[in-house]
Amino acid sequence: MGSDQQQRLKNLPSIDVMLLQMPEEISTWGRSQVTESLRSYLSDLRASILDGQTPDTSNEHIRQTVIEAVSARHGDGIVSVFNLTGTVIHTNLGRANLAPEAIDAVTKVAGGPSTLEFDLESGERGSRDSHIESLICDITGAEAATAVNNGAAAVLLVLNTLALGKKVPVSRGELVEIGGSFRIPEVMNRAGCTLTEVGATNRTHRYDFADAIDDDTALLMKVHTSNFKIDGFTKAVPDSELSELAKAHDVPFVIDLGSGNLADFAVLGLPNEPTVRQALEAGADLVTFSGDKLLGGPQAGLIAGRADLIRTINKNPLKRALRLDKMTVAALSETLKLYRNPDNLAERLPTFKLLTKPASEIRAQAEQLLESVRDSVGDRFDVTAENTMSQIGSGSLPLETLPSASIRIASKATNDSEVRDLAKQFRRLPKPVIGRMHKQALWLDCRCLADDQVSDFIDQLTSLTQ
């Protein structure tokens, strides 16, 4: 070994010396994480010196490398982002934004005791569903309702309660995969019931169902095909006919509505989407739907319908495993209260506010941002405002899009990797900006950028490294 090499090895700082220089990192990540990371990097440095190389062994360089390593390993946890993907109810970005009333309620119950399961009147134990049930019933016309962790849990609980060890006929056109591996046939299997496939993918008739029903049939089920549409030569049995058929055989008729719209979309100027009330009026004995899709609340699954069935469901021990926590109960109940005044829903419920934002307003916002974005990405990119279409998202109304506007950022050299790099830099901003890659350009749809977020958005653009 040369004396240079020996000297370089000797110059490597000890772990203890480095630890003394990293009090903040120790407080953030914990002593053992930082120590482990230092040990590993110092051993890499030692190996590379022995290999004849001359790596940077300054304390500052080692400190930075260790910080990068521990933060890459542990991340920052869940962080808030700008959703400029053009998909309003984005499952990967947390679906619905809560209304201020819901957020306040969460804050209040999160930090202290609450009446989650306590009845103030009698001073005795209460029910956590009581905060939600009457609201759901008023809005949908249901006799009774209950709430669980999410839409998938609602379906699982209904099937497991009413169809355990029995058969459930479902149209072949409705054996859907919702995403995140929620497939109706698999859920049925796990719920302990047997799926009877009925009809063909494109056409299912009333007689198909009638033929499938026997003494082992527990219920009839209809699944709203939220995230796709079969077009052309198609036929589905109307809800009212399935309901008649179910009644004739004395079994419940269940509709998994998915999105669970509670509002009149015609009034809001949005594409038609069946409501929970309509499904119940068409004869469903139970309807299941999500809390954080078109309803605009927290993640939850709602089950609404016949009181006797809801009572049975509530007795299933799985209900306990799938129940809501207090923060969700608070947020859901405040969200549902907003539906008491349907006239101002578009103003007060963030999901509807975003969905009904006029294209002209979005366009104006895109144009207002153009200059700042152009300045910050540098002259290797073309930056323009374009009219685009937003999606509602979360499998709601898959074919319906809403006119919107986006900032399009394309590499002048039509260099794909340059645009990808830029998209990555946007994702590395203090409040990450999530856009959409399409036709070798980065598109930032401005629908979900609220007016009061514009200055925050612009301010951080200076951190883009050019």
Ligand SMILES: *Cc1c(COP(=O)(O)O)cnc(C)c1O
């Ligand atoms: C979304 C959806 C579900 C699942 O609901 P989650 O709240 O995502 O668990 C179930 N069925 C249908 C038809 C859906 O669209």
